[in-house]
Amino acid sequence: MKTIICIPTYNEAENIKKMLPAISDLKLKNVDILIIDDNSPDGTSAAVKRLNSKFKIQNSKFKIFVLDRKKKEGLGKAYVAGFKWALKKGYDRIISMDADFSHNPKYLPKMIKKSKDYDVVVGSRYVKGGKIVGWEWYRYVNSYGANFFTRLLLRLKPKDATAGFKCYSRKFLKSLDLDKIIAGGYAFQVEMINLAQEGGFSITEFPITFVDRQVGESKISGELSRSAKIIFKLALRKKTYRQFIKFGIVGLLGTIIDLGVYNLLVFKFNFNIYTSRIISFTLAATANYILNRIWTFRSKEKKIAKQYIQFFFISIIGLGLNLIIMKSLQNIVSGIEEELLRINIPVVIAITIVLFWNFLANRYWTFKKH
Ligand SMILES: Nc1nc2c(ncn2[C@@H]2O[C@H](COP(=O)(O)OP(=O)(O)O)[C@@H](O)[C@H]2O)c(=O)[nH]1
């Protein structure tokens, strides 16, 4: 089993001069290093090459390679280039690691050992025993918040979804189309763990103490909004979210049909309001059933009558729920002076809750896949 440690660098000359000997001192077997440098102005690449010849003289066990890239393109792009290189050279395990000692090389033996049983091993700050040392409170809140929302939105199981210290199996990386990775920057880490979970690969975490860099500068500025965009994009690719949005659109359409038919019957045909509403509701629910079956859930279920009744049943419960929620909110909103808000807030809350209820009930009951 051959392992490569991929370290992307941008202006890390001082750190890398210490990092390479630190890894060398571990005397790891069958482990090489790849530095992926984006033409750092501080001469990181040249510093590595100088050290490399020194190591060669000392007959060190591991080889150091440098992948020189023309310009700074972001962390994700650097890793993609490095991973492609590593796969081509036939490495079985590929480790991603920062150059700035935030990821202490002392964890490498443990990580490599664990990688025998898992496709992805995560050096985790957010499992029991994990720690972050040296960050200002705002940087900590930032990272913790980003991790929390990322996990919530993408429903990621690993506790540290934004971790950068990881070991991947060749099998996992081979399964990916690395050119299709959309994150060029820091969100790369999230995209990778998301891909691993979606692909059903085995993932494990072990606690690390993450220490803020002592030397050099962080490149994180500007990454937050860039990463947030990527994470929303990844979320929208998830089937359930797409279905939810479609379900919402169908619901809106249904409401328009309901209101349109209701008005038509009352004003054009002089039906009484209750008869009109029963007809308009039935028509809207039927249209929604058809659209959700064909478009939202793409159901192939043969028992259409049963499915239709289930859908209708859920819609009626939804309607009842609507009224109950509105009624129970009356006391709470009665103190609001502004009439427009007092009248509309209960409706908006009721519609939102019922939308969720209708969606979940239909997704997991009416249109459940067998
Ligand atoms: N090649 C390359 N490396 C990068 C780039 N951005 C960050 N890095 C490296 O990625 C690692 C993590 O970056 P760092 O600035 O320490 O991020 P922080 O720890 O989140 O503040 C370090 O080794 C950086 O040198 C980039 O655009 N290209």
Ligand SMILES: [Mg+2]
């Ligand atoms: Mg760092």
